């Protein structure tokens with residue numbers, strides 16, 4: 001896809017502008033695929049399996065094409081804004097980026113998110129056998145058709161929890177790093193946009209934390225014998241939630257295009273219940 005095709009696609013009114021900037025990238029579970037330009041673009045690529053294979057030349061050609069188009073568009077925007085990209089001091093930027101990176105890594109909440117991701121890996125390493133045994137157990141229950149048991153329901157619940165935990169495990173850290181760097185850049189560069197954007201990323205991290213909390217809560221129901229290790233994870237996540245709320249007090253109020261605008265519309269149209277006497 002070239003620059004002009006991309007611009008034409010971006011003007012399509014069916015897409016919600018910027019919706020993909022503050023989502024969790026879980027397209028398989030997203031209700032907005034038909035309104036997301038990013039999804040439309042990725043679908044275009046998925047249709048050609050060669051571009052999904054890192055060992056295939058087509059993958060690298062595609063990546064090159066994306067970089068090329070992105071750079072052309074960046075240059076065009078810079079020209080419109082009167083910015084000469086060649087005049088930018090690379091060394092100064094690298095110095096600043098290093099400084100931002102160091103500050104980001106030293107935030108309590110980024111450290112905690114990193115440590116949570118590692119705890120999850122450790123938990124799965126220690127409990128791999130447990131999950132496999134439970135899967136076999138459920139299969140036996142299902143085959144035996146024991147009255148009063150719903151192994152299929154429990155199996156689906158566990159599968160969902162595992163998927164949720166794994167999906168957000170590293171994303172929480174990544175989103176928090178992005179949020180932290182946005183806040184820091186806002187201060188260093190005195191720009192208004194970065195802190196706004198940072199709140200959006202922090203909100204996505206908060207949502208990931210809350211969904212992970214719910215998933216671990218259900219895991220506790222399913223694996224009560226793992227109470228101690230699961231409670232450790234729950235406590236870690238709860239603390240992280242508080243830390244993020246404290247560091248980004250405006251994150252929850254951030255309106256994510258599509259997700260929050262659609263929710264507020266639903267709320268407005270929700271029917272009122274008459275009060276009972």
Ligand code: SF4
Nearest residue numbers: 023026027030036039
């Ligand atoms: S908005 Fe939805 S469809 Fe688009 S990238 Fe995010 S998760 Fe995927």
